[in-house]
Amino acid sequence: MARIIRSALLSLAGLVPFVAAAEPTTEVHGDWTVVCQDAANGQKQCSATQLLSRQLDNGQRTRLLQTTVRKLNETSYLLQFVLPLGVDLRPGIALQVDDKQQRGGQYFACTNVGCIVRMGMDQAFMSELQSGKVARVLYRAANADQPAAVNVSLKGITAAAKSL
Numbered sequence: 001m002a003r004i005i006r007s008a009l010l011s012l013a014g015l016v017p018f019v020a021a022a023e024p025t026t027e028v029h030g031d032w033t034v035v036c037q038d039a040a041n042g043q044k045q046c047s048a049t050q051l052l053s054r055q056l057d058n059g060q061r062t063r064l065l066q067t068t069v070r071k072l073n074e075t076s077y078l079l080q081f082v083l084p085l086g087v088d089l090r091p092g093i094a095l096q097v098d099d100k101q102q103r104g105g106q107y108f109a110c111t112n113v114g115c116i117v118r119m120g121m122d123q124a125f126m127s128e129l130q131s132g133k134v135a136r137v138l139y140r141a142a143n144a145d146q147p148a149a150v151n152v153s154l155k156g157i158t159a160a161a162k163s164l
Contacts, residue, residue, distance in 0.1 A: 030156015
């Protein structure tokens with residue numbers, strides 16, 4: 001305990017160098033925003049995100065869908081969707097790029113901010129996104145008979161992916 005107090009006092013006195021976390025950098029590519037932050041291991045961590053919201057009757061905006069892409073290594077990516085609470089978890093989601101075949105995804109977890117779907121992507125899947133115009137996310141709300149669809153713009157995804 002004494003060591004902690006002494007370190008804090010030395011830091012306050014300016015005798016121990018203080019390392020401030022670098023501010024994240026932000027770039028906009030079409031409809032995607034890339035945010036990069038220096039990680040504790042010294043490497044840069046970046047993600048490309050698109051946030052879709054809708055306006056409620058009271059004028060407030062609420063998130064409808066958050067889509068995030070992260071690069072895992074040279075040939076694979078993680079695609080993550082955060083959907084609103086109140087979805088039917090059983091069928092998962094379907095993702096369709098333009099008129100190509102649908103891909104299925106299962107819910108990973110639900111938190112207080114929404115329900116999360118994570119999908120691994122290889123280079124072929126990323127190329128499909130980059131050559132497309134719109135990715136359609138289909139999900140079913142609880143107690144709904146028909147699925148709902150949300151369109152994610154792919155404008156800027158190629159430039160965003162290159163900066164990851």
